[in-house]
Amino acid sequence: MSNGSIEAASADEIAKEFKEHSVAEFFKKNMQMLGLTGKIKALTTIVHEYVTNSLDACEEAKILPDIEVQIKELGSEYYEVTVKDNGPGLTKETVGKALGQLLAGTKFHRMMQMRGQQGIGAAGCTMLSQITTGKASQVITGTGKGNPISLEITIDPKKNQPKIANLAEIKKNFKGTMIKAKFKGMKYVNSEQAPLEYLRRTAIANPHAQITLIEPNKKKIVFKRTLKDIPKQPLEIKPHPKGINVDELNTLAKYTTGRQVSSFLKSEFDRMGDKAISEIQKNVSFDLKKDPRQLTWEECEEIVKQFKKINFIAPRTDGLRPIGEERIRKSLNSIVQPEFLSVVTRRASVYSGGFPFQVEVGIAYGGNAGKGNNVVNDDGLVERKMEIMRFANRAPLLFDTGGCAITKAVQSIDWKRYGVRDFENAPITIFANLISVHIPYTSAGKQAISDEIEIMEELRLALMDSGRRAAQYIAGKKREQDKKMKKELFFKFIPEIAKALEEITKKGKGKIEKNLEHLVLEKLKLEEDEEEAQKISDEIKETSKDTGKKTKENSPNEDEGLMEEVVEEGEE
C-alpha cells in the first residue's frame, strides 16, 4: 500500500490501479450491507440467517420445524451461536456451497416463495465468524441416509470458495443440521431489535414451528407450536407475462427446449394459453412457428408489447402461501389482545419482473396494541405508541424501518381520515406481511422492502381497507373520550375562572359559576360534538372514494375478478 501520491495521475497510471474483486471480498468490506454490523443487529441477523434457512429447508421437505437456538456468552462481546433443526440435512456436496460460498444455493434462481432467496446470508455469517474470531464454523448434518457428517468450514474471500476441514462421519442418529459458530463484537440484550423479539415475531408468523431459545443466562424460552398442520408448500411457479421485460424474454428464449416460439411461450409463462398465442400472432410481424433461439431483440420487444396489451388472468396464487386471515387474527388476538382487530388479505398481484406478490395487513387498536413506552399519562395509564410489525415471506424485519415500503405505505396514509388524530402516539399495532417469489429487498441484508409502485399500491389499499373498518370503531370511541375530557377540563377550570371574574366584575361567584356551567354544557359541548361527528363521517365517506375501487372484504386466495376483462384462461 503506497503512501499516496499528490502528483496528477495519467490514464496509464490510473490503469495500473485497476483490479478485480470477488463478491466475498466486496461483502467482507461491506458487512453493513448484509446487516452484519452493529453489536445487537449483527447477532439478530445471524440468528435470522440460520433460522430462515432451517424453516425453508423444513418447508421444502414437509417437516414440522423444531428449531433450537442457543446463544452462549464466551467472553466480553464474544458469543457462540448454535442453531439446530430437524430438517432434511445437507449432503457433503452442498454443505460447502450453502455455508462457504456467496451467491451459491438453491434459492436465487427459483420462482418460489422462500424466506431466503440470495444464497448470501449463511455464508456471510461463516465469513463474519472467521474475521472476528479466526475460527471455522462447525457443522453436523445428517440426511437420514448413511451416517451424519461433521466438519469445519471457512471461506477463502479472494476466491469466494469454501474451505472444509476435519470432515468425519459420526456414529450417531441425527437428521437435520446443526451449525455452531463463534462471533466477537456482539452484544446480547433484550430489546425490540434483539434475537428474542425476532424469534417471538417469527413464531407469530409461523405458528406451525416450534422454536426454542436458550439465552446466555441459560434461561430457556419455548415458543410452542400452536398449529400442527404443515402449511401447504409454496410452488415453484413460472413468470407471469405482465411485468416480464424484453431482456428476460430474450434470455429465456436462448435457453428454451421449445422448438417454436408459440410452444416456448406456452411452456415458459404462467397463464399463457392458445387464445393469447393467437392474439399475439395477429399483432406481431413474424411467424410464431419460428425457432425461439432465432428471436431478435426487436421481435422480443413486439411480443412484450402484446403481453402488456392482453388482459391475462391474474398470476397464480397457488404458488404463494399467505399466513391467512384466521391465523393472523388468532396470533394477534393472543399476543396483542387489542380492543378491535381488522385483518385484510389482498389478492395476489404482480410487480415488474413478473413476480407475483400478495399483501396481508392487520390493524389492532386499543388494549395492548402499540408499544408501551413506560410513560404514565395524567390518567395513570401507560402511554402507548404506534408500532409496525413488518414481515417478508413470514420472516420478521426489525431494522431499516424508515427505508421499508411497509413503513412508507403506513406513513403515506392520512390517518386523521380514519379518526386517528395523533397516529404516532396511538395505541395501534400494524401488522404487515409481504409474500412473493422474489422480495425486492433494498439491500443484500434483507432488512427492508424496496418501494416498488405496485407493492406500495397494494399495501396502501390493504391499509386503507383495514383502516376504514377500524375507523368506525375508533370514531365512536374517540367521540366518547373527547366528550368526557372536554367536560372534565372545563369543569376543572370553572371555579378558577369564576374567581377571576368575580374580581373583575365584582359580581357573586356562585352565580357566575352556574352561568359558566350552563354555557359549557349547552353551547360548547353539544354543538362541537355534532360537528365532530359529522366531520368524521364525511371523512370516512371521502376515504372510501379514495381507494379507487371497491375491494371485496375477507377474500384471500380468490382468483377471479382482478382484471376487468379476462380474455384468457390459464391452464394448470
Added chain:
Amino acid sequence: MSNGSIEAASADEIAKEFKEHSVAEFFKKNMQMLGLTGKIKALTTIVHEYVTNSLDACEEAKILPDIEVQIKELGSEYYEVTVKDNGPGLTKETVGKALGQLLAGTKFHRMMQMRGQQGIGAAGCTMLSQITTGKASQVITGTGKGNPISLEITIDPKKNQPKIANLAEIKKNFKGTMIKAKFKGMKYVNSEQAPLEYLRRTAIANPHAQITLIEPNKKKIVFKRTLKDIPKQPLEIKPHPKGINVDELNTLAKYTTGRQVSSFLKSEFDRMGDKAISEIQKNVSFDLKKDPRQLTWEECEEIVKQFKKINFIAPRTDGLRPIGEERIRKSLNSIVQPEFLSVVTRRASVYSGGFPFQVEVGIAYGGNAGKGNNVVNDDGLVERKMEIMRFANRAPLLFDTGGCAITKAVQSIDWKRYGVRDFENAPITIFANLISVHIPYTSAGKQAISDEIEIMEELRLALMDSGRRAAQYIAGKKREQDKKMKKELFFKFIPEIAKALEEITKKGKGKIEKNLEHLVLEKLKLEEDEEEAQKISDEIKETSKDTGKKTKENSPNEDEGLMEEVVEEGEE
C-alpha cells in the same frame, strides 16, 4: 423451469437445485439494490454514477472538471443519457473493466476519499441499458496520447465480463470520456429527487466544477464554477491502528514485504512509530523481530489488543478533504439565503475497520431555509418545512432518507432544547457532508450511510454544536414572535370575551375590556416570557453538558488534542 413439485424433497433432491451465480446476475435480479429501479430514481442514479466517476477521475488527474449531462427523450419513458467530461480518459484495457464488469476498478481496494468506491455503479448502468433496450452503451474516450477510441460495450451477466464491439480509433482531438447510453422505463421530471436537483446539490458541494445539464426540452442549465482552485487531492492513506480488526491485520501480514513484525507494523499503519512498537513489545508474548508471515491468529489478537490500549494520535486528516467551513458558508448563503447560518467542521475520527472519516454540518435558519410546501399560512407567508441535504464525499444523497445515519442523527436530537418547538415544520435547512476513505453505505446503491456508532456520535456532536449556536438566535426570535402572537391573540378576543362577560355579569363592557387588557399585559405576558427565557437558557446549559466534551469551534483539519494523552507521534 419446472412447474414445481409438492412432493417432499430429500437432501439429495434439494442438492440438485444448488447452483452458483455471478455477482452480475445477482445485481441484474436486484437492480433496486443499485438504486436502479423506479422511473425517477433510476434516471437520477444513472446521472449520479457517471458524474461521480467523472469528478473522481478529474480530481485524481488534477483537472478542473467540466461536465456536460444531456438527457434526450427518445420515446415514451425512453431516454438517452450522455455524460461528457474533460478528465484523463480511459485506456483500451481499462474501459471494459470500468464500464463492463462489476467489482472491477481502481476504487475498491484504495484507502482514499473518492465519490465512487465499489466498482459497481457505472457497470450497473451498462447492464440496465442492455436489459431495458437491448442496446450497447457507446463510449468515446481519449487519454491525450494517440487518437481517441470509440467503442460499444455490454456485459455478459453469466460471466460478469465485458463484451466490446466496434472498437475504432477516431481522428478527432478529444481528451476525456463521453458515455452515451439508452434506457427504457425512466421518467424525467423536475422534483426534489430528480437529476436537476441532484446536479444542483453536486454544484453546492463541488464549487470547483462546471456542470451543464441539457434537459429533454433542450433547456440548458449551467452551474458555473465559482472557485478556480482545484481542491487538494485526497491522499491514499494507511489504515489507523484503532479500528483495525484481527482478520485485517492477519491478512495484511500474509502479503507484506516487511521482514519483521515491527517493520511491517511501521510501514503498513498510520501513526505507528518506535514508541508504539516498544510499547507493544513490552506487552506481547512473542518477539516483534519475528517474520510477519508466521504470525498466528492469537498473536495478531495480542497486537490488536495493544492497538486498542495505546493512545495513538488521531488519524491523518491530510488524506481527507472536507469542503471547508468557508466554502459551505458561501454556498449556503448564496443558495439558501438564511437569516442565520452556523457551520461546524469536526476533526477527523475513525470508525471500525480503521477508516478515518470527518463530518461537516451546517444549520441554516429562516429566510429561504427549509423547503417551501406551497401552503400559505394565516400570516400570508409560505409555510416552510425542515429540509436535510445529505452528502457523502461531496456526492448528494437523495434517496433512502429514513435509513441514513445523517437523518437518524438529526432525528435523535431533541430540537426543543435548541428552541425549535416544531422541528418538522421549522424553516431549517440542515446540510451534512460525511467524508471518508470508505463510506459505509447501507447498500450497493449508495443512497444511505449505515449508522455506525462512531459516525452517529460525530454527526450528533456536530449537530449539537451547530444547534447551540443557532439556539441563541432562534430563542431570541421565538420570544419576540411569541410575545407578538400572544398579544395579538388575546387582544383579538378581548372584545368578544368582554361581550360574553357583560351578558353573564351584567357589568359595563368598557370597564371589563380595560380590566382584561390590563390582565393580559401585566400578568400573562410578562410572567410567561420571563419563565420561557429562563427555560431556554437552562436547556442550553444542559445541552452543553450533554456533548461530553468541549469542542473547539471552527477548527477543521487540526490534528492536535483529540486524544487526551498522545504517547506516540506518527511519522510522515
